[in-house]
Amino acid sequence: MVATITPKQLMDLRTRGEAISLVDVRTPAEFGEVHIDFARNVPLDRLDPKQVAADHARHSGPIYFVCRSGGRSKTACERMIAAGVTDVVSVEGGTTACDTAGMPVVRGKKVMSLERQVRIAAGALVAIGAGLAAFGPDPLWKSIGAGLAGFVGCGLVFAGITDTCGMAMLIGRMPWNQVAATTCSRLLLAAVVTAAAAGPAVAAGHTSDPLPAVQQAVAAGQAVIVDVREPDEWADGHVAGARLVPLSALERGIDPARLGQVLPKDKIIYCHCLMGGRCLAAAAILAPLGYDVRPLKPGYPQLIQAGFPAAVGK
Numbered sequence: 001m002v003a004t005i006t007p008k009q010l011m012d013l014r015t016r017g018e019a020i021s022l023v024d025v026r027t028p029a030e031f032g033e034v035h036i037d038f039a040r041n042v043p044l045d046r047l048d049p050k051q052v053a054a055d056h057a058r059h060s061g062p063i064y065f066v067c068r069s070g071g072r073s074k075t076a077c078e079r080m081i082a083a084g085v086t087d088v089v090s091v092e093g094g095t096t097a098c099d100t101a102g103m104p105v106v107r108g109k110k111v112m113s114l115e116r117q118v119r120i121a122a123g124a125l126v127a128i129g130a131g132l133a134a135f136g137p138d139p140l141w142k143s144i145g146a147g148l149a150g151f152v153g154c155g156l157v158f159a160g161i162t163d164t165c166g167m168a169m170l171i172g173r174m175p176w177n178q179v180a181a182t183t184c185s186r187l188l189l190a191a192v193v194t195a196a197a198a199g200p201a202v203a204a205g206h207t208s209d210p211l212p213a214v215q216q217a218v219a220a221g222q223a224v225i226v227d228v229r230e231p232d233e234w235a236d237g238h239v240a241g242a243r244l245v246p247l248s249a250l251e252r253g254i255d256p257a258r259l260g261q262v263l264p265k266d267k268i269i270y271c272h273c274l275m276g277g278r279c280l281a282a283a284a285i286l287a288p289l290g291y292d293v294r295p296l297k298p299g300y301p302q303l304i305q306a307g308f309p310a311a312v313g314k
Helices: 005-013 028-033 049-055 071-080 094-100 114-135 139-162 166-172 183-198 213-220 233-234 247-250 256-262 276-289 300-305
Strands: 003-005 021-024 032-037 040-041 064-067 088-091 104-105 223-227 268-272 293-295
Touching: 005 094, 021 032, 021 268, 028 032, 028 233, 032 040, 032 094, 049 071, 049 114, 064 071, 064 094, 088 094, 094 104, 104 247, 114 139, 114 166, 139 166, 213 223, 213 268, 247 276, 268 276
Parallel strands: 003 088, 021 040, 021 064, 064 088, 223 268, 268 293
Antiparallel strands: 032 104
């Protein structure tokens, strides 16, 4: 039996200042449309229970999972439990219920939910199969049509019984579900255009600077470390001397003058997150503003293992 929590209970925990590890298992496109402001995205089709557990090692309390309406988050919890990670909780009603309950969310461009895509695809295949079965030019085509409709129908029955949908997993891997048209992606496009017109280099991938060189540059005052994770992650542990600039704050928009008080433009900005993904999005926002930003592929745990000093608390 998967443990659950209501959006109100989750919001109460957040209000009390408790550190919450919340994983959104929807597709990146769905995540980009709207997500709880302190959630991180790990799509269900890429969920690695051991990696998620390792990322959670510095946190106390359960790992919370959320999706659109509660189905996929339950599946994610079941996978974690099967892998031996039992302290997991599914958020009832998903992101939709959390948004309705007034929980802070980050909004981007509206996209079609995975559930709607599955219904459209299944309906279209059944309609095509029925059409071929009824109006096919010869018995072979009629048989193919009947088989197609029957196959999809059986697949839907199987999905209903097992709460596992192979079609959803397949559609979730499609390109339009992998790239979210959020503020970040629009700024990345703007950065590329700016680079083509004006010539300055724009960070398009992780830096190749080795970690010892990063440490030397920071020690010499030539660079600063910027952590783009969320405040609760920062409080659980961060690189000593680093500066916190959450990606969610960058996506919402920070006044350049205020940002300039935190990040110096005359120094290299080495930004990092937990797994190397969010720092790329942050770099796409900071680079067009004139910063020499170099995203680090190693996440916080790897930086500590490499010898960067750790600190805990705000």
